[in-house]
Amino acid sequence: MVAKITVDKLTVNFDGLAAVKDLSLTVEENEILGVIGPANSGKTSFLKTLNRLNDLYPNSRTTGRVLLDHDDIFCRKEIQELRRRVGIVFAMPLPLPLSIFDNIAYGPRLHGVKNKARLTEIVEKSLMAAAIWDEVKNRLETSAFKLSGGQQQRLCIARTLAVEPEVILYDEPCSGLDPISTLKVEEAMRRLRQNYTQILVTNNVKQAARVSSRTAFFLMGEMVEIDETSRLFTTPKDKRTEDYITGRFG
Amino acid sequence: MKRPFEFIIEKLVLISGLASIIFVVLIFVFLLKEGLSLFGQENLWGFLFGQNWYPISDPPQFGILPLILGSFLVTLGAIIIAVPLGLASAIYVAEVAPSGIRDVLKTGIELLAAIPSIVLGFIGIVTLAPFLKNVFHLSSGLTALAGSIMLAFMAMPTIVSIIEDSIVSVPKSYKEGSLALGATRWQTIYRVILPAASSGILAAIMLGIGRVVGETMAVLMITGNAAVMPTSFLQPVRTLTATVAAEMGEAVAGSGHYYALFAIGIVLFVISFAINLLADWFLHRGKKKRKKR
Numbered sequence: 001m002v003a004k005i006t007v008d009k010l011t012v013n014f015d016g017l018a019a020v021k022d023l024s025l026t027v028e029e030n031e032i033l034g035v036i037g038p039a040n041s042g043k044t045s046f047l048k049t050l051n052r053l054n055d056l057y058p059n060s061r062t063t064g065r066v067l068l069d070h071d072d073i074f075c076r077k078e079i080q081e082l083r084r085r086v087g088i089v090f091a092m093p094l095p096l097p098l099s100i101f102d103n104i105a106y107g108p109r110l111h112g113v114k115n116k117a118r119l120t121e122i123v124e125k126s127l128m129a130a131a132i133w134d135e136v137k138n139r140l141e142t143s144a145f146k147l148s149g150g151q152q153q154r155l156c157i158a159r160t161l162a163v164e165p166e167v168i169l170y171d172e173p174c175s176g177l178d179p180i181s182t183l184k185v186e187e188a189m190r191r192l193r194q195n196y197t198q199i200l201v202t203n204n205v206k207q208a209a210r211v212s213s214r215t216a217f218f219l220m221g222e223m224v225e226i227d228e229t230s231r232l233f234t235t236p237k238d239k240r241t242e243d244y245i246t247g248r249f250g
Numbered sequence: 251m252k253r254p255f256e257f258i259i260e261k262l263v264l265i266s267g268l269a270s271i272i273f274v275v276l277i278f279v280f281l282l283k284e285g286l287s288l289f290g291q292e293n294l295w296g297f298l299f300g301q302n303w304y305p306i307s308d309p310p311q312f313g314i315l316p317l318i319l320g321s322f323l324v325t326l327g328a329i330i331i332a333v334p335l336g337l338a339s340a341i342y343v344a345e346v347a348p349s350g351i352r353d354v355l356k357t358g359i360e361l362l363a364a365i366p367s368i369v370l371g372f373i374g375i376v377t378l379a380p381f382l383k384n385v386f387h388l389s390s391g392l393t394a395l396a397g398s399i400m401l402a403f404m405a406m407p408t409i410v411s412i413i414e415d416s417i418v419s420v421p422k423s424y425k426e427g428s429l430a431l432g433a434t435r436w437q438t439i440y441r442v443i444l445p446a447a448s449s450g451i452l453a454a455i456m457l458g459i460g461r462v463v464g465e466t467m468a469v470l471m472i473t474g475n476a477a478v479m480p481t482s483f484l485q486p487v488r489t490l491t492a493t494v495a496a497e498m499g500e501a502v503a504g505s506g507h508y509y510a511l512f513a514i515g516i517v518l519f520v521i522s523f524a525i526n527l528l529a530d531w532f533l534h535r536g537k538k539k540r541k542k543r
Contacts, residue, residue: 053430058349084432094423097446106441107431156427163431 003067004029004167004197005050010064012045012054019045021221023064027167032189032198034212034229036205038244042221043201047169050199051086052079068167084111087160091172093152095144095159100136103144103155107163122162130158131188150181157188168192170200174207186211205245209233217241281519285512288312292506297513303477303488305497305507312510314517316479320394320487323480324469327398328405328462333455335402336409340454343410344417345439356414363407371471374400379472386484392474395483400468405458412457416450417443449532456529460522466491490514 005027012020020042027033035043045054052073054060066073068086076082084107095103104123105113113119123140127133132154136147144155153173160168170189174182189198189211202208208215209229216226217238225232225241236242288297292312300313343355378399379391420443428438444451474486475496494511501508 080432080434088430094427096424096442110433110437
């Protein structure tokens with residue numbers, strides 16, 4: 001296995017309060033790493049460090065190292081290039097106020113793709129990869145807001161795919177979706193395993209069990225345990241992990 | 251049975267609420283009553299499109315076209331200056347400036363709104379007019395351009411604060427979504443935030459226009475007040491408002507001149523009303539669009 005992301009002694013502070021404490025882990029290429037844990041356990045802060053979205057909050061301080069293919073992401077000048085390589089799908093589906101087509105084409109256009117035929121091709125490919133093409137192929141020019149929540153979320157996945165990232169981060173991607181939409185999003189994730197490294201932060205323990213190859217359990221900003229999903233869910237090493245996955249926590 | 255105290259408060263609030271509408275209606279009726287008397291001696295066409303404003307010659311001529319065009323020219327100039335400047339500064343304040351600078355700037359912009367227009371006019375006469383005179387080699391610096399520049403400053407606070415509001419009210423998620431795809435800050439502003447804020451921006455422009463059209467004191471002081479058909483920005487002009495302000499004192503009550511000034515008031519009223527209505531429509535449309543999402 002090749003390490004895609006190496007996190008080394010990462011600490012993220014907001015106004016002096018640590019959201020992530022001294023975190024070290026590696027994410028392997030083409031795996032789906034599930035990250036579970038209760039609210040305020042630092043899952044999202046960890047995720048948003050990986051493409052430096054935490055930079056948007058002026059009160060955040062980050063120390064430690066994060067390597068993406070051996071490059072320290074905090075040394076990068078080209079933050080836009082980092083965000084292209086490490087895409088993110090947010091908790092709430094967040095289409096831009098544009099048509100379906102333009103939502104997907106937004107990223108490629110930013111990065112200089114102007115050719116209409118090429119854009120059409122990217123849009124089609126991305127929508128197919130996100131398992132939503134059949135549902136929207138006849139109405140690409142309508143507003144993305146007309147789609148249902150689950151469709152919007154898959155649209156957001158497609159939008160992320162359109163810029164050809166290497167890593168996709170999911171921040172509780174199904175928290176606002178019904179079970180069937182959730183199933184479709186999970187199916188899309190599984191299909192994407194061949195070509196992408198994925199990190200799935202989720203409140204839903206069962207979802208991690210269904211989708212991820214390895215799972216990490218976060219609590220109060222610290223990583224309690226990381227292991228193969230099958231092992232973590234059957235024979236957790238830590239009492240706290242066991243309590244959480246069996247639902248005895250909070 | 252309701253307690254009498256409740257009853258009184260309720261009615262007082264009702265009356266206060268209705269007062270603004272009643273005042274508007276009363277003012278309009280009053281304007282109509284006085285202004286329409288003019289049309290006994292001058293027809294509407296001649297009034298609106300006549301090219302000569304000689305209210306006290308014999309026979310008097312009440313063509314307000316030069317005044318309308320004067321107002322139009324000054325307003326156009328002011329908007330051409332104020333909108334790009336206001337848009338840029340609103341973008342800076344809302345999206346770019348660090349919070350310390352933002353607070354200072356916002357206070358500054360509000361202070362700009364607090365300057366009495368007569369002071370701006372005064373500064374215009376003392377500094378701007380001589381400056382324009384030297385730069386363009388004019389016989390007098392009191393021109394449409396001087397008025398436009400001063401009025402641009404007056405419209406700026408309105409324009410900046412409304413555009414800033416509408417930019418701030420663009421959901422933060424749009425911004426994050428765009429940045430997360432690798433957009434730069436400017437690409438995000440230009441491609442996502444401004445289109446999403448467009449209805450607020452249009453409303454800001456309309457309200458800015460409203461502010462400029464209705465302004466009197468400063469234009470009276472610095473536009474040179476020549477009631478001739480304007481042909482360029484570097485020429486003295488006279489606006490509708492300045493005409494009323496300047497001539498009301500000397501117009502004989504009940505004369506054609508007197509009624510003509512009231513009729514100008516009606517024209518101004520209609521213009522402002524239309525502009526405000528349009529601004530309101532833009533704002534409303536923006537809200538409705540957001541609700542649909």
